[in-house]
Structures are given as structure tokens and as C-alpha cells.
Amino acid sequence: MCNDIFKVQRDTGRQNRKVLTLGIAGVGKTVSVSKFILDWAEGKENQEIIFIFPLPFRQLNLISGNRSLMGLINKKFFGSDKQLSSLPKEEGKVMFIFDGLDECRFSLSFKNSEGFTDVTKETTVDVIITNLIEKNLIPSALIWITSRPAAAHLIPRLHIDQVTEIIGFNDEQKDKYFTRNSKPDMSERIISHIKRSRSLHIMCHIPVFCWICLSVLQPLMTRENQDKTPTTLTGMYIYFLLSQKHQMTDKYSKDLPQSFEDVVVKLGKLAFKQLQKGNLIFYEKDLEECGLDVRDGLVFSGLCTQMFQTEKPVSGRKVFSFVHLSVQEFLAALYVLFIYRNKKTNPFHLTLGDKVKRYFKKNSLVDLHKTAVENALQSKNGHLDLLLRFLMGLSLESNHNDLKDLLPSLKIKAEDMGQTAEYIKQTIKNEESSEKSINLFHCLNELNDDSLITEIQKYLNSDSLSAQDLSSVQWSALVFVLLMSEETQEMFEMQKYRRSDEAVIQLLPVIRNTRRAL
């Protein structure tokens, strides 16, 4: 429970002062922060705290020029008639919550931090934040930072008392989500549909993905013919976009300022360009560069939401982001395919280094896939992994009809995916990182190529796994199979598979992903 992370621990008598909470995109970090504040404000929890100041990085990014800590607090939280002149000095009475470290667009320099201690003296925002975290400014304050894992390294561990992680919904909570948010007979149908597709069911531990499933499946389940109900990740996102298209056409039936396809391609360009730079939030100028007019209602109807509500603005600058990172990744993949098909260009070539470019001079689909794989493997934090999976799914012939509904002018051509699948298998053989290999297995899954998986499953079914010497590809396949297994998610008994030090190392991703490891 997030409500307990700053309480005195009964067994040790210790109390955390600075906590870093990690969690992947959409898993519920911001919701947890809001719930913590709500419970406190309603007098239910953590009543020893007198002030909680939520300062999301998304808003801190917008502050330019110098401020004092008191000036910042007064401007953001108090009216001009009621200014705070000082803060309580006793331990644990003041709390700062910095949500979304991964969105921080200024540098946090802990090494050069100069020991800034004056709460009324003006300085830059990064100096205020680093000195709060280092406890030079208000040493008695509680500090809670949330972040996606990729940005966790921005704060040295010596400044953190405890690291916690939000792991999302368990199976019961997934069911509860659908039961709460739809009518009883509908929720049962949705739940049983999702359970039939393992990868969808696993993805549903991310609350925001449950929301996408609900918005796609609810209307589809009311139709008589449910043959076309999506069962793959890519299928779910195609239908998510199609449902946006239908809503838009209903809303702007007569005077559609531009076609849905136009908007999707422009949003795709924005998604792709910014994803490559690792940006998840954008400003007006970023949108304009891709030909998007910020006053155009089309842009905001679901896909790209205006995130920064200016109730009490720190600055009036508008900030935009996709409703979820996975939507950005899907649109980016759609853009890559569209540009390749219609403009005969490989969008990755624009950013690839010359060395890699030389290898991929031809302009065939398999070359597009190869460059996408190369790019994804080169990324340290895996920011192109999902794009790659979507690109594989979108290239499949079985998705062509739905894609035509989405982008009518997209040039479609049936092509053999065998070469791509072979290339991916070869790449898995040489890949050292287990995360990257697992993603490549997901790509094979999207391509409906399960040869490596079938091979490892044969060993598992015949109980001869412990007698085999596994190659690196087979280890990766085993990890993938175990990660996709529902049973393993709840409890993982390693000795069932292997008892060795090597197994502990190889199977670490599975151990990390289970609720109980024996």
C-alpha cells in the first residue's frame, strides 16, 4: 500500500524519508500519488503530515528563470492574499511529491550541487529540486519521487532510503476492473475473450491497457458476428484507432476539416520523430512541425490529449502527450509502414548512422524490418521495442483489410515474412541481453512464427529439459515461454525446470516477474 511507505516500520522502528517508486508506463504511478493525497486530504491516512506539495516534473519543466522555493510554493498553491512565510521544521511535517522523473527535461546535477540552503533565495528549478533531495533545503521534509524504470538512474541511490515498485493488476484485479467498468454480461464476455489470448491477458496487468481493451471490445461484443474481434496486440490497437475514427466521423459528420487518415499520418510523424528522441511530451511547436494545428479539435478527440490544464498555471505553455505511450508507439509504427509503402522511403534511414546505412541500401520490406530491428537493439532503454512489435504485426497480410479501413490510401502488397522471421531468429542467437531477446520473441509471435517456442515446449512436455544443454536461443525461448505462462506469473518454482547457478542467472527475468519465487 502506498499509504504505508512513509510510516514508521513496526519491526525496525525505521521511517523512510525519501522513496523512489518505479513502474512502467500506465501502471498507475500518478493514480497512486493521487490516491495518497486524497486519503490524506480526507483525513484517513498520514495525518501527521501538515503540507503535501505535489510538483510533477511535467509542470516543473515549464518554469523558466529563477525562483525561490517559497516563491514557487506560494505561486502554485496559495492565493495572493494568503502567502506562506515559512514551513514547519519538525521531522516529517512537509512532503514533496515529484511525479514522473522520466519526463524531466532539465538536467539534475547532484555531483556539482553546491549545498543551497536558503528557501527564500532565488535560483533555478534544478538547484531547488536537487537540494531538496539532498536534504540541504528543508532537511526534515519527506520526498516521494515516481519514475518509469529507464529514468531511475537520474537520482543516485545514496539519496534514496527505499525503492518500491508498482507492478499493476493481478488476475483478480484485472477481472475486477472489467466488472466495475461494464455491465455484468458484457464484462464476462470481455474477460473470457481476453483470457483466450495469452499476450492480451498478460498485457492487462497494465491498467491503461485494460482501458484500451474495454473501449475496443465493448462495442465489438454487442455485434452478432464477433469473428473479427482482435486477439493480438496489433489487432487491438488497429481497432482502437478504428473506434476513434468512428467517433470522429460521428462527431464531425459534415464539416470534417481534414480526413482522419491525414490526422493519423501527421500524428504518426509526431509520434515517430519524438519517440526516436525519447520524448513523450511535446509542445505546440513540435505539433506544428508535423503539420498539426493545435486549435484543431480533431487532434484532441482521444488520441492526443491536452494534458496541462491551466487552473493555476506555473506557466501558460501547453503540453501535449498521447493518452498512453503504447498509442505513440503504435502510431509511430503505422507511420513507418505508411512512408515505406507510399513514399518508398525508409524513415529509419534518416537517423541511422552511415555505417549501418551501408548495410541496408535496398528498399525492400525485409530491409525496413532489419533497420527497425537494428534501431531497437541499439536503444539502451528499449524505447523502440514496442514500435518494432507493432511494425511486424502491421506488415502481416491478415491485417491488411483493417489497415485499409484505417488508411484508405495505404498501398498494400502481400509479401513473404519468412525472410524477416529468419533474420530475427539469427539475431536472437547473437543477442546477449535477455530483455532484447524476449522482445524479439514477441516479434516472432506477432509474425505467427512459433517454431522456436514449439521446440522448447517439446522439451518441457517431455520433462527432459533438465537433461538438455540449452543454447542461448533455447534459454531465451524458455524465458519467453515461462513469462507468457499464467501459472508462472503467480508462482515460479525454479527447481521444476533447472537447479543450477546458470539457471538462476538465465531465468532472472522470470523470477523478477513472478509474485512468489521458490
Ligand SMILES: Nc1ncnc2c1ncn2[C@@H]1O[C@H](COP(=O)(O)OP(=O)(O)OP(=O)(O)O)[C@@H](O)[C@H]1O
Ligand atoms: N488502480 C487503478 N484502477 C483503475 N484504473 C487505473 C488504476 N491505475 C491506473 N489506472 C488507469 O490507467 C491510466 C494510467 O495510469 P497512470 O497515469 O497512473 O500511469 P503512470 O504509471 O503514471 O503512467 P506514465 O508513466 O505513462 O505516466 C489512468 O489514467 C487510469 O485510467
